[in-house]
Amino acid sequence: MYYHGKSIKQDYLQAIQWFKKAANQGHIMAQNNLALIYTRGEGIQQDYQQAFKWLQKAAEQGHAPAQYNLALMYYHGKSIKQDYLQAIQWFEKAANQGGAFAQYNLGVIYANGEGIQQDYYQAMKWFQKACENGIQMACDNYRVLETAQ
Structure with a gap:
């Protein structure tokens, strides 16, 4: 409520206080939201180390959005x-839960061979999944790779 200012005046500091209480009790949505606040610097100074800390906690509990955001930090x-x-x-963990953007990013990583051996088969597999989940760029990339085969 405080974060979005619904029914009450928006107050990031109050939202942070409540998110911290819930996050410290292991609530994954609060951990993820707190990480996003630290990433964006909403109501507080931007702090990527705190963002990483909270994302890791939520990601390790299986929260797909946190897994995706943690993957982006590593990437x-x-x-x-x-x-x-x-x-x-971390992209794979989020992608295996249906995360379309994680699927797309895996396609890019495999297509470009970033940190791993280039693998067009894997790239096509992930682009296809992302395409099926509504990511148009994944559909386009899939077609490009398919015609190059």
């Missing part, structure tokens, strides 16, 4: 050393 090297293998691991 881009935000506050941590860039690590494509860790990014792939």
